[in-house]
Amino acid sequence: MIPELGHFALILALLVALVQGTLPLVGAAANSPRLMAMARPAARAQAVLVAFAFGCLAWSFVSNDFSVQNVAANSNSELPLQYRVAATWGSHEGSLLLWTLMLGGWSFAVSLFSRNLPLPLVARVLSVMGLISVGFLLFLLFTSNPFERLVPPAVEGNDLNPLLQDPGMVFHPPLLYMGYVGFSVAFAFALAALLGGRLDATWARWSRPWTTVAWSFLTIGIALGSGWAYYTLGWGGWWFWDPVENASFMPWLTGTALIHSLAVTEKRGAFRSWTVLLAILAFSLSLLGTFLVRSGVLTSVHAFATDPARGVFILAFLAVVIGGSLALFAWRAASVGLGAAFGVVSRESTLLGNNILLVVAMASVLLGTLYPLFLDALNLGKISVGPPYFDAVFYPLMAPAAFLMGVGPVARWSAAPLPELWTRLKWALGVALAGALILPLVLGRWSPLIAFGLFLALWIFASTAANLRQRLASTPRRGLLARLGANSPSYYGMLLAHLGVGVFVVGVTLVKGYEVERDVRLDVGDSVAVGNYDFRFLGVTPAPGPNYRALVGTVEVRKGAQLVETLKPEKRIYNASGQAMTIAAIDTGLRGDVYVSLGEPVGAGGSDDIAGAWSVRVYLKPFIDWIWGGALLMALGGFVAVSDRRYRLAVRRRATAFDAAAAPGAAD
Amino acid sequence: MKAARWSIPLAIFLVLLAFLWVGLGRDPREVPSPLIGKPAPAFSLPRLHEPAATLSNADLKGKVWLLNVWASWCVSCRTEHPVLMQLAASKRVPVYGLDYKDRPDAGRAWLAQNGNPYAASIVDLDGRVGIDYGVYGVPETFVIDKEGVVRYKQIGPLSEEAVQKTILPLVQELEK
Numbered sequence: 001m002i003p004e005l006g007h008f009a010l011i012l013a014l015l016v017a018l019v020q021g022t023l024p025l026v027g028a029a030a031n032s033p034r035l036m037a038m039a040r041p042a043a044r045a046q047a048v049l050v051a052f053a054f055g056c057l058a059w060s061f062v063s064n065d066f067s068v069q070n071v072a073a074n075s076n077s078e079l080p081l082q083y084r085v086a087a088t089w090g091s092h093e094g095s096l097l098l099w100t101l102m103l104g105g106w107s108f109a110v111s112l113f114s115r116n117l118p119l120p121l122v123a124r125v126l127s128v129m130g131l132i133s134v135g136f137l138l139f140l141l142f143t144s145n146p147f148e149r150l151v152p153p154a155v156e157g158n159d160l161n162p163l164l165q166d167p168g169m170v171f172h173p174p175l176l177y178m179g180y181v182g183f184s185v186a187f188a189f190a191l192a193a194l195l196g197g198r199l200d201a202t203w204a205r206w207s208r209p210w211t212t213v214a215w216s217f218l219t220i221g222i223a224l225g226s227g228w229a230y231y232t233l234g235w236g237g238w239w240f241w242d243p244v245e246n247a248s249f250m251p252w253l254t255g256t257a258l259i260h261s262l263a264v265t266e267k268r269g270a271f272r273s274w275t276v277l278l279a280i281l282a283f284s285l286s287l288l289g290t291f292l293v294r295s296g297v298l299t300s301v302h303a304f305a306t307d308p309a310r311g312v313f314i315l316a317f318l319a320v321v322i323g324g325s326l327a328l329f330a331w332r333a334a335s336v337g338l339g340a341a342f343g344v345v346s347r348e349s350t351l352l353g354n355n356i357l358l359v360v361a362m363a364s365v366l367l368g369t370l371y372p373l374f375l376d377a378l379n380l381g382k383i384s385v386g387p388p389y390f391d392a393v394f395y396p397l398m399a400p401a402a403f404l405m406g407v408g409p410v411a412r413w414s415a416a417p418l419p420e421l422w423t424r425l426k427w428a429l430g431v432a433l434a435g436a437l438i439l440p441l442v443l444g445r446w447s448p449l450i451a452f453g454l455f456l457a458l459w460i461f462a463s464t465a466a467n468l469r470q471r472l473a474s475t476p477r478r479g480l481l482a483r484l485g486a487n488s489p490s491y492y493g494m495l496l497a498h499l500g501v502g503v504f505v506v507g508v509t510l511v512k513g514y515e516v517e518r519d520v521r522l523d524v525g526d527s528v529a530v531g532n533y534d535f536r537f538l539g540v541t542p543a544p545g546p547n548y549r550a551l552v553g554t555v556e557v558r559k560g561a562q563l564v565e566t567l568k569p570e571k572r573i574y575n576a577s578g579q580a581m582t583i584a585a586i587d588t589g590l591r592g593d594v595y596v597s598l599g600e601p602v603g604a605g606g607s608d609d610i611a612g613a614w615s616v617r618v619y620l621k622p623f624i625d626w627i628w629g630g631a632l633l634m635a636l637g638g639f640v641a642v643s644d645r646r647y648r649l650a651v652r653r654r655a656t657a658f659d660a661a662a663a664p665g666a667a668d
Numbered sequence: 669m670k671a672a673r674w675s676i677p678l679a680i681f682l683v684l685l686a687f688l689w690v691g692l693g694r695d696p697r698e699v700p701s702p703l704i705g706k707p708a709p710a711f712s713l714p715r716l717h718e719p720a721a722t723l724s725n726a727d728l729k730g731k732v733w734l735l736n737v738w739a740s741w742c743v744s745c746r747t748e749h750p751v752l753m754q755l756a757a758s759k760r761v762p763v764y765g766l767d768y769k770d771r772p773d774a775g776r777a778w779l780a781q782n783g784n785p786y787a788a789s790i791v792d793l794d795g796r797v798g799i800d801y802g803v804y805g806v807p808e809t810f811v812i813d814k815e816g817v818v819r820y821k822q823i824g825p826l827s828e829e830a831v832q833k834t835i836l837p838l839v840q841e842l843e844k
Contacts, residue, residue, distance in 0.1 A: 152781070158741050277677060284681075291688070311692045319685055326678040333674040370687065377690035578769065578795075 003068050006056025007147040013049035013104075014137040016042055020107075020130030024123035028196070036123035040111040043126045046133060047104030054101045057146050058088045067153030070094060070146045076159040076576045078547035086170040087160040092310075093146035095173060099290070100136045102174075102181040103129065110185060110210075117206060124192035125185070132184055135317045143310045159576030162548070168228035176221030176248055180286040182214020183251060186258065187283035190276045191325055194332040199276065204266035207279070209642045211262060212493075215255040216638030222248050223631035234582030234597040236517065236619040238627060241390040246369040247289030253362040254282040257355040259638075264351055268413060270339035271352070273329075278355075280329060284322040285362070291318055292369070343415035350408035357401040364393045402456040402505060405498060406463030410470070424470060428462035443622075444514060453509025460502035464495055493641025497634045504630025510592075510623035521602050523613040531620045533594060534558040540571075540598070540610050548572040548581075551610055555596050557587065567596045569616075584617075592622035702802070703818045708735070708810065709800035716767055716775055716789035723764070723790050725816055732842045734763045734835070735810040736786070736826075737798065739770040740778035742806040748825035749782055755831055756785035761839045765789035768798050768806055811835060813842045 020042035027035025057070070061084045066072040074091045075084055089098040107129045114122045140146065163169070189207040193199040225245070230238045239245065258278040264271045291314045342348035368389050410424050436455035440446040471491070475483040520528045522537035529535075538554040551571040557564045567585035574581065584597035596618055603612020703709075712724035736752065738745045756763060765786035767775040772791050779789070792798050801810065811820040820838055822830060 154741075273674070281677075315685070315688055315692060318688075322681055323678065323685065326681050330675040330678050370684075373691040374687055377687050 002056050003060050003065065003147040003149065006053040006060075007145065009049045009053040009056065010137060010141060010147075013046050013053065013100075014134065014141060016046040016049060017130050017133040017137055020046055021127050021134050022130075023127075024130075025127040025195075028120040028123045028127070031120075033119060036119050039123045039126035039130075040114075043104075043107040043111045043130065046130065047108040050097075050101050050104040050133075050137075054088070054097055057094060057097060058085060060147075061085065061088050064157070066155065066157050067150055068146075069148040069150040072150050072154040072157045074158065074160050076157040076547065078575060079157075079160055079165070080546050082167075082170060083160055083165050086164065089173050090160050090164050090169075091146070093140070093144040093148075095177075096136065096140055096144055097146050098173060099177055099181060100133060100140065102177045103133050103136065103184060106182055106185055107133070110188075120196060121189075121192050121198075121203075121206075124195055125188040128188035128191045129184055132188075132321065135321065139310070139313055139317065143313050157576070159547070159574060162572070162574045162577065162579045162581045163232065165547075165574075165581075166228060166232055168224050168232070172221060172224040172228060174221075175217050175224060179214050179216075179218020179221050179255075180248070180251060180289065182210065182217060183255060183279075183283040183286050185210040185214065186279040187325070190279035191328060193276060194328050194336065197332065197335050199265075199272050199336045201266050201269055204262050204275065205647065208259075208262045208266060209647045211255065211258055211279070211282075212638045212642050215252070215259055216635040216642075218248070218252050218255060219631050219635040219638070222252060223628045223635075226631075227628050230624070231584050231586055232581070234584050234617070236515075236584070236595050236597075236617070236621060238511075238624065241368070241387050243369050244289075244293050246365050247285075247292050250362050250365055250369075251282050251285040251289065253358050253365070254278055254285055257358040257362075258282050260351050261355055264348055265339065268340050268342070268348060270342060270348055271355075272336050272339045273333045274352075274355070276333065276336060277329060278359075280322075280325045281359075281362075284318075284325070285366075287314075287318055287321060291315060340414075342413070345411070345418060345421070346416050347408055347411040347413045350404050350411055354401050354404045354408065357397050357404070361394060361397040361401075364397065365390065368393070399452070399456060402460060402501065405501065406459050409467045409494065409498070410463060424466060425463055428459065428466045431462040432456075432459035440513075443510070447513060450509055450513035453505060453513070457502045457505040457509065460498060460505065464498050464502070468495060488644050488646065490641040490644040490646065493637045493639070493644075495637070496640055497637025500630045500633030500635075500637055502630070503626050503633055507623050507626030507628075507630055511621055511627070514620075514622045515624075516620040518618045519599065520616055520618060521613055522616045523603075524611070526613075528616075528618060530618050532559055533564070533620070535596065535616075535618050537614070537616060540601075540614060542610070543570075545572060547576065548574045551598070553585075553596075553598050553614065553616070555585070555616070557594055557596075565594065567594070569596050569598045571598045588625060590625070592620060593624050595619040595621055703810075704821060706818060708812050708816050708818050709797070711790070711792075711797045711800070713766075713790035713792060713797060716765070716772055716779075716791050719772065719791070723788055725812075728764070728812070729816055730814055732761060732811070732813055732839050733787075734761055734839075735766055735801075735812060736763050737766045737768050737801070737803050737806050737808040737810075738789075739768045739806050740774040741770060742768075744825045745807045746782075748807055748827075749785070751826045751828055751831055752785040753783050754828075755826075760836060762787040766797065766801075767791050768803060769793070769795045809835075811838055811842070 020039060023035045024039035024042070027033070027038070060068045060071050061075050062081065064071070064075065064077045064084070066075075070091055070093050071087075074094070075087045079087065087094070089095045107126060110122075110125060110129070114125075186207050189203070189210070193203050222245075225248070226238045229240065230236065258275065261271045261275040261278050265275045291311070406428065407421065407425065411421060432455050435458040436451045439454050440450045443450075471487060472480070472483045475486050477483045477486050516531050518528065518530050522528060524537060524539040527534055527536040534557070536556040536558065538556060540551050540553045543550045543552045549572070553569045553571075555567045555569065557567060565587045567587060569585040570583040572581040572583060573579070582597050584595055586596075587594040596616065599615030599617060601610050601612060602615050603609035708725055710725055712722050715721050715723050752763060755761070763786050765788070767789050769792065772793075775789065775791070779786075795803075801808075807825055809822040809826055810818055813819050819842060820834070822835070826835070
């Protein structure tokens with residue numbers, strides 16, 4: 001009964017979404033307040049219905065209702081409760097329902113926090129989001145119904161993919177989708193601006209917080225996914241340039257460009273058509289990501305459920321949404337205009353430079369991801385593009401971007417005289433150069449790449465400090481605290497996010513520069529010296545788990561004679577599926593991780609001889625946690641920036657917004 | 669041409685769309701199996717419906733046959749099942765089933781309910797034979813010739829189109 005209620009709620013949601021997607025749009029065109037006013041209640045009703053359907057599915061999972069095909073295929077009565085909940089979005093159908101739920105949630109939020117917005121804009125934004133929802137609900141109901149019954153019901157479920165039975169995977173998809181789907185708000189704002197022909201500083205101010213929040217969630221989601229890959233795949237890698245990782249990374253790169261472009265549009269009225277294009281692209285790439293993952297056009301470990309009929313549907317949906325919005329852009333962008341002009345060296349030009357680098361980086365990732373598909377489509381053979389391509393293309397693009405990141409916030413709007421930039425940044429440059437030359441020697445080994453990476457990180461730190469110093473010096477208050485308090489959260493959010501990039505660069509540089517990876521065969525009692533540590537293997541013992549049998553190894557880590565840590569890497573065999581999983585044991589520290597994972601038994605008795613020798617992977621990963629720490633700082637910066645009161649103030653008259661922004665030296 | 673500039677993103681997208689459309693019709697997993705052209709790995713397993721009797725690949729020498737890897741727990745098998753039933757009814761080629769990592773009673777119940785397209789099914793309880801055949805996703809289908817050599821491997825559900833355009837023509841050729 002409960003699954004049928006969920007199914008029925010989805011059908012109702014589709015009908016409501018149709019109303020939400022059409023009538024307010026017509027109302028905005030015909031200037032009918034009555035039709036436009038339907039947007040908010042429709043959006044809320046739709047969100048509640050989808051949430052109800054989602055609750056029904058979650059209930060079916062929690063109560064082990066194996067008469068539902070989706071539950072039977074993705075859950076098991078032995079599965080612990082938290083993973084039964086997570087299994088709700090562990091399947092293709094469930095993850096799409098989560099997508100739709102997120103879209104409903106964002107629409108609901110827009111309907112709540114839009115009191116200051118003009119009604120036609122709200123109507124258009126919610127309508128566009130309603131139309132997207134229509135597409136997803138149709139897709140769910142016609143090709144991927146999560147409530148499909150299984151006749152006769154299964155006695156026992158097939159179990160959730162063991163790879164997904166992990167705390168990181170409980171949170172990764174919802175956070176990632178919050179980000180993906182959150183870009184739909186910026187997208188809807190962009191289309192509303194194109195439709196209404198109104199695109200100005202106030203429009204940018206409305207779009208900014210939505211975009212920043214979505215971007216922050218996406219950042220955390222990607223970081224969680226990367227951390228998950230690090231400790232569950234057992235190879236110590238944190239980024240694989242896997243098509244699905246790329247699918248989430250492309251919207252992130254575009255979203256990053258969009259955030260900065262929106263800042264310029266708000267402050268200076270410039271970059272308007274560029275901002276609109278980025279908003280369309282960010283969400284289009286989120287949709288493309290969904291297509292790539294769900295249609296199975298690319299091989300990937302993530303493509304759990306692939307089905308050509310679904311692929312055709314998503315492709316048609318992509319054609320309508322992306323094709324339609326880009327056609328609208330081609331038709332209306334000219335009326336939006338380019339906005340104010342700016343000097344060759346100015347804050348605008350550095351931001352534009354960074355935007356272009358980010359978009360080119362995104363395009364190169366897109367090309368690398370789809371290249372195998374292009375070649376196959378042209379009958380030129382089947383190939384796969386791996387890390388060598390991405391490393392070769394991506395780092396050289398990001399290095400100048402990291403450098404410009406130090407210059408941009410210090411440069412003046414409109415025109416920044418070079419001598420002035422030099423005075424402001426010479427100390428930062430000196431500190432970064434000196435640190436880059438000396439630090440690698442302190443850390444161990446000097447190499448040009450390590451020095452260069454550290455230079456970029458130190459440059460970001462030092463130029464951010466220089467920016468703060470100069471900002472405080474020019475704040476017309478007495479006393480440090482008063483000066484600190486006089487600056488806006490959005491300014492501090494920007495600093496925090498930029499520091500996050502610096503921290504991230506430190507992590508990447510030092511891991512790539514100094515990591516040690518040893519795969520060794522260890523008999524019980526054997527030791528191996530790696531770096532400054534001594535690893536002693538004490539054998540493997542069986543241990544029970546809730547829905548798996550584990551083999552737990554014991555490895556003592558010593559530094560000199562002192563015991564640092566006893567690590568217990570695991571090998572698990574899941575009861576229901578018989579699949580094996582490797583759980584690495586990691587001693588995490590600010591200065592780096594000690595990572596041990598079990599390979600295979602290699603004793604004399606063959607693969608069943610668990611009491612004998614094992615192949616063991618022993619890795620030292622210096623400063624690796626800085627990678628995720630940096631990502632979290634970036635996201636935190638985003639949230640801090642959004643807390644700025646400015647975004648919640650009643651909208652001033654349109655005219656004054658531009659005047660204020662055009663004043664010389666207007667901040668951030 | 670100022671207006672043309674704004675259409676560039678649309679043009680790029682349309683090209684991309686065309687590629688995605690073509691890509692959709694292809695299977696990136698359609699990697700040639702290393703088994704193709706080699707003798708099918710030997711097996712001798714209990715029959716699903718007469719557990720006391722066994723079936724081995726040597727029993728099937730001299731005829732062209734299909735080996736279909738299936739299981740009662742396999743959801744995609746439900747989509748391919750009607751295609752298999754039709755193929756069985758046409759009596760063009762015998763299909764033998766490998767009930768992969770499945771409980772025999774569950775397998776029998778599943779066939780009883782959905783219909784049994786197989787000349788016979790064998791039970792691969794621990795999946796050993798599946799490993800020999802390089803099974804990495806159920807369902808999979810192998811075409812094996814009179815000499816017991818693997819000629820073709822289909823990963824994923826058989827479609828009506830795959831049967832008509834690939835499998836049956838190949839079977840016809842092999843039977844000559």
